[in-house]
Amino acid sequence: MISTVYAVLFYLATFLMVAGVGMKVWKYANTPVPLNIVVSPAPRTKRGVVFRMFREVIFFESLFKSNKWIWLFGYLFHWGMLIVLLRHFRYFTLNTWWWVEIISPIGKLMAFAMLAGLLGLWARRIFQERIRYISNPSDHLMLALLVGIAGSGTLMSYVTHTDIINVKAYMLGLLRFQIGEMPSDPILMLHLGLVVILMIIFPISKLLHVPGVFFSPSRTMVDNAREKRRVSKWARNLPPLPEGIPAKEEA
Amino acid sequence: MAPLDDKKDVPMFSDYPSEIPKIQCGASLDTDTYKAYPEHNEALGFPGELIDNWQEVAIAKIGELAKKNRAFQVYLDACVKCGACTDKCHYFLGTSDPKNMPVARQDLLRSVYRRYYTFAGKYFPWLVGARDLTKEVLDEWYTYYHQCSQCRRCSVACPYGIDTAEISMAAREILDTVGVGQKYCNEIIAKLKKTGNNLGLNPKALRATLEDLEEDLEDETGIPVKIPLDVKGADVLLITPSADFFAEPHIDGLLGYAKVFHSAGVSWTISSYASEAANFGMFIGSYENMREVSWRIRQAAKDLGVKRIIFGECGHAWRVGYSFLNTLAGPFDFLDQNYPIPQHILEFTLDEIESGNLKIDKSKNDEHIMTYHDSCNVARGSAMGPKEGGQFDVPRAVIKAVCNNFHEMERDSIRENTFCCGGGGGLLTDDLMDLRIKGAKPRMTALQQVTEDHGVNKMAAICAICKTQFAKVMPKYGYDMDSIMSVHQLVANAVILDGQETDEADPAAAEETP
Numbered sequence: 001m002i003s004t005v006y007a008v009l010f011y012l013a014t015f016l017m018v019a020g021v022g023m024k025v026w027k028y029a030n031t032p033v034p035l036n037i038v039v040s041p042a043p044r045t046k047r048g049v050v051f052r053m054f055r056e057v058i059f060f061e062s063l064f065k066s067n068k069w070i071w072l073f074g075y076l077f078h079w080g081m082l083i084v085l086l087r088h089f090r091y092f093t094l095n096t097w098w099w100v101e102i103i104s105p106i107g108k109l110m111a112f113a114m115l116a117g118l119l120g121l122w123a124r125r126i127f128q129e130r131i132r133y134i135s136n137p138s139d140h141l142m143l144a145l146l147v148g149i150a151g152s153g154t155l156m157s158y159v160t161h162t163d164i165i166n167v168k169a170y171m172l173g174l175l176r177f178q179i180g181e182m183p184s185d186p187i188l189m190l191h192l193g194l195v196v197i198l199m200i201i202f203p204i205s206k207l208l209h210v211p212g213v214f215f216s217p218s219r220t221m222v223d224n225a226r227e228k229r230r231v232s233k234w235a236r237n238l239p240p241l242p243e244g245i246p247a248k249e250e251a
Numbered sequence: 252m253a254p255l256d257d258k259k260d261v262p263m264f265s266d267y268p269s270e271i272p273k274i275q276c277g278a279s280l281d282t283d284t285y286k287a288y289p290e291h292n293e294a295l296g297f298p299g300e301l302i303d304n305w306q307e308v309a310i311a312k313i314g315e316l317a318k319k320n321r322a323f324q325v326y327l328d329a330c331v332k333c334g335a336c337t338d339k340c341h342y343f344l345g346t347s348d349p350k351n352m353p354v355a356r357q358d359l360l361r362s363v364y365r366r367y368y369t370f371a372g373k374y375f376p377w378l379v380g381a382r383d384l385t386k387e388v389l390d391e392w393y394t395y396y397h398q399c400s401q402c403r404r405c406s407v408a409c410p411y412g413i414d415t416a417e418i419s420m421a422a423r424e425i426l427d428t429v430g431v432g433q434k435y436c437n438e439i440i441a442k443l444k445k446t447g448n449n450l451g452l453n454p455k456a457l458r459a460t461l462e463d464l465e466e467d468l469e470d471e472t473g474i475p476v477k478i479p480l481d482v483k484g485a486d487v488l489l490i491t492p493s494a495d496f497f498a499e500p501h502i503d504g505l506l507g508y509a510k511v512f513h514s515a516g517v518s519w520t521i522s523s524y525a526s527e528a529a530n531f532g533m534f535i536g537s538y539e540n541m542r543e544v545s546w547r548i549r550q551a552a553k554d555l556g557v558k559r560i561i562f563g564e565c566g567h568a569w570r571v572g573y574s575f576l577n578t579l580a581g582p583f584d585f586l587d588q589n590y591p592i593p594q595h596i597l598e599f600t601l602d603e604i605e606s607g608n609l610k611i612d613k614s615k616n617d618e619h620i621m622t623y624h625d626s627c628n629v630a631r632g633s634a635m636g637p638k639e640g641g642q643f644d645v646p647r648a649v650i651k652a653v654c655n656n657f658h659e660m661e662r663d664s665i666r667e668n669t670f671c672c673g674g675g676g677g678l679l680t681d682d683l684m685d686l687r688i689k690g691a692k693p694r695m696t697a698l699q700q701v702t703e704d705h706g707v708n709k710m711a712a713i714c715a716i717c718k719t720q721f722a723k724v725m726p727k728y729g730y731d732m733d734s735i736m737s738v739h740q741l742v743a744n745a746v747i748l749d750g751q752e753t754d755e756a757d758p759a760a761a762e763e764t765p
Contacts (some may be wrong), residue, residue, distance in 0.1 A: 023271065023675065024328070026325065027322060027324070028325055029322070030322065031317070031318060031319075031321040031324050032319060032320070032321065032539060033320070033321045033322065034320060034578075035538075035575050035578055035579075036574045036575070036578070037322060037417065037632075038574075039403055039406050039412060039414065039415065039631050039632070040631055040632065040633060040634050040642065040667070041321070041634065041639045041640040041642070042629070042639070043636075043639060044639060047497035049640075050392075056410070060410055062407065062408065062409065062412070063335055063408075063410040064406075064571060065408070066335045066407070066409075067329055067335040067408070068332070068520075070333050070334060070335050074333065074410075097705070109488050121333075124334065125334075128273060128334065129273070129274055130271075130332035130334060130337040130338065130349065130352060131332070131333075131337065132350045133274060133352070133355065134332050134334060134337065134349075134352065134354050134355055134358065135332060136332070136378065136379055136380035137377065137378050137379075137380075138331050138371070138378045138380075139331075139377045141378070145316070164600060170521055188327065188423070188565065200253070202369075204369065204370045204371055206330065206331045206332070207330075207331040207473045208328040208329055209328075209330070209331050209410075209411055211537075212325045212328055212329030212408070212411055213329065213411045213412075215325045216320060216322070216325055216329070216404075216411050216412040216413070217321055217322045217325075218322065218406050218412035218413075218414045218417075219410075219411070219412035223330070223634055223639070225573060225575070225577060225578070226573060226576040226577060226592060226593075227577075228577070229578050229581045229582055231578055234319055235538065235542075235578075238542070240505065241542070241543060241546045243550070244550060244553075244554070245524050245550050245554045
C-alpha cells in the first residue's frame with residue numbers, strides 16, 4: 001500500500017516538476033527581450049558572457065561581492081546539497097559509478113554543510129530585521145522543508161539507519177516501472193514525502209531561480225548594443241513613424 | 252567648500268557611505284510627486300485621468316508586459332528574498348523606509364502579479380504575500396515607484412541580476428496606462444514632442460542663446476569659436492541635453508565641447524529639431540514614447556546630412572544612446588561606419604587628447620582638487636571605448652589629462668557600485684526635494700570623506716541630472732553649489748586654442764600633451 005502510494009507520488013511529482021519547469025523554461029526562452037539591458041560593465045563577446053555566468057553559477061560572484069554572510073550560508077547550502085544529491089546516485093544505479101564512490105564519504109559529511117547553511121539563512125531571516133521584513137510565510141516554509149529533508153536524511157545516515165538495501169531495490173524498480181516493496185520506516189517516509197513536496201512546488205515557487213538565473217537579461221546579454229540591432233517581433237509591428245522633419249514652425 | 256557653520260540646514264552625514272539605518276516603516280510614505288494633468292497624459296497616448304475599469308486594465312497590462320519583456324517575467328518569478336539587495340538603495344539608506352529596499356519595492360508589484368498570475372497566489376495568497384489590486388495598492392505603487400531612480404545598483408548586488416529599474420519602469424507604464432501619470436516626466440515628454448527639447452525652447456530662442464555663448468567664448472579666448480545650429484552638411488551632429496544651453500555648470504561643459512570641436516577642426520552642428528539628448532520615455536518605461544523621442548535624432552541626422560552622431564554629457568541619454576538607439580531608430584547605415592554610432596563626447600575628446608590634437612595647460616585647473624562621480628546610467632547601463640569598463644576609465648583619463656589633482660572616493664561608492672545622485676529616473680523635481688536631499692546622503696558622505704582626507708573641493712560628473720541635482724542639494728550639505736563641475740568644463744579650462752593669447756603665463760608652461 002505505502003509502496004504504491006509513494007510510487008504514484010514519485011511519478012506524479014516527477015511529471016509535474018519536469019513539465020512545470022519545462023513550460024517555464026519554454027516561456028522564458030520565447031519571451032522577447034526588446035532592448036539590450038545588460039548591466040555593465042559587461043563582456044563584449046558571447047564567450048565572455050559564458051565566463052561571467054560560469055562565475056555566477058559556480059562561485060555566486062555577485063552575491064559574494066554584495067553580502068558575505070548570505071554568500072557563506074548560501075554557498076554552504078547549495079554546494080552541500082549538490083554533493084549530497086550526487087551521492088544519492090548510489091541509490092539509483094545498480095553498480096555505483098566510480099566517481100559516486102569517490103564523493104560518497106564527502107557527500108555524507110556535506111549534509112552538515114547543507115544544514116549549517118540552511119540554519120544560517122533561516123537565522124538571518126528571523127533575526128535580521130530587513131530580511132524579516134521581506135519574508136513571507138512561504139519563505140520560512142521553504143527553509144523548513146529543506147531542513148526537514150536534510151535533517152531526516154542525516155538522521156538515517158548517522159542515527160537510525162534505514163534498510164538502505166531495500167530502498168535501493170525499490171528505487172531501481174521505480175526506474176523500470178516496477179513497484180516493489182518500500183521499507184515502512186517513518187523517517188524514510190518523511191524524507192521521501194518532503195522530497196515529493198519539493199519537486200511538486202518547484203515550478204510554482206521561488207525555486208524558479210534555478211532556471212531563472214540563466215534567463216536574466218541583465219546578466220546573460222552581450223554588451224554589443226551599438227553594433228547589434230534587436231527589434232522584437234511586437235516592436236516590429238508598431239505603427240511606422242513619419243519620415244522627415246515637419247516644416248519649421250519658427251515663430 | 253563652505254564651512255559647516257549653518258548646521259541646522261545640514262542633514263546628517265553617515266559615518267560611511269553605505270551605512271545601513273534601522274528600518275522605519277512608512278518613513279517616506281508621504282513623499283509624493285505631483286500627478287500629471289490630463290493634457291500631459293493624453294499627449295503621450297495615455298488616458299487623461301484614472302479610468303473606471305483601471306483594476307482590470309492594470310492587471311491585464313501586467314500580463315501583457317510579462318509577455319513582451321523577458322526581464323519582467325523572469326524577475327517577477329526568480330527572487331528568493333535572500334536580502335542581498337536590501338541595503339543597496341540610496342533612497343533606503345537615506346530615508347530608512349523599508350519599502351525603499353529594492354526587493355520590497357519589487358514586491359509591491361510582485362505581490363499583485365502573484366495574486367492574479369500564479370497558482371500559489373491564486374489559491375494561497377496569505378502564504379506567498381499575494382495581494383488584491385486595490386486603490387491603496389495603486390497609490391502605494393505611485394508613491395514608491397517614484398522613489399526609485401532606476402539606477403540599477405541593486406541589480407549588481409543580486410545573485411540573479413534582478414533589476415528593480417525594469418520593475419519600476421513597468422510599474423510606471425502600468426500607472427500611465429490607467430491614467431495616473433507623473434507630472435514632471437509626462438509634461439516634459441509632451442513639451443519635447445512639441446518643440447524638440449525638454450525646455451520647450453523654440454529654434455529662435457535656441458539660436459539666440461547659442462549666439463550669446465559664442466560671444467562669451469570670443470570674449471574669453473579672443474577666437475571666434477562657433478556653436479553651430481542647423482548647419483546642413485556638417486560632419487558631426489551633437490545631441491546634448493538642453494540643460495547644456497541654460498543651466499550651470501552644464502553650459503561650461505557645452506563651451507568645452509565647442510573648444511574641443513574647434514581645436515579638432517571638425518565641423519559640427521546642433522539640431523533645433525532634436526535639441527535634446529534626454530529621453531524621459533525611458534523613465535516612464537514606455538517603449539513607444541522612447542522610440543518616438545529617439546526617432547527625432549534619426550530624422551535630424553538625415554535632414555542635416557551629417558556623417559556622425561555624438562552625444563553630450565547626459566547619463567540616461569547615454570544609456571538610451573548607447574544601448575537602445577540602434578534598436579529604436581536604426582539602422583544608421585547612412586552614417587560613416589568608421590565611427591561608433593553614436594559616439595560619446597568623452598570618447599571623442601579622449602581620442603583628440605591621445606592623438607595630441609589639443610593643447611592643454613593642466614595648471615589652469617590647479618585650484619580644483621577633483622573627484623569623479625560615476626553617473627548611474629553611464630556606469631551600469633552603457634559603456635565607452637573599446638574595452639570593458641571604458642565608461643569608468645574614459646572619463647577618468649580625460650580628467651587626469653586636464654587636471655593635476657584627482658582623488659577617488661570610496662571603492663564601494665564608485666564605478667559599478669556608484670550611488671545615484673538622488674535625482675535620477677524622473678525624480679529631479681522640486682516636489683521631491685526632501686527625497687532628493689535624503690537620497691544624496693551616501694554620495695555626499697563619500698564626498699565628505701575625500702574632502703577630509705585629501706582636501707577635495709570639486710566633484711565632476713557627466714550627467715545633466717547629476718549636475719542639476721548636486722547644484723541644488725550640495726548647499727544643504729555645506730558645499731557650495733559650484734562644487735559640482737562638468738568634465739568638459741575642466742577640459743574647457745585647460746584647453747588653449749590655436750592663436751589664443753595665454754595671459755601672463757609664459758608659453759612654455761602650456762605643454763603639449765604626450
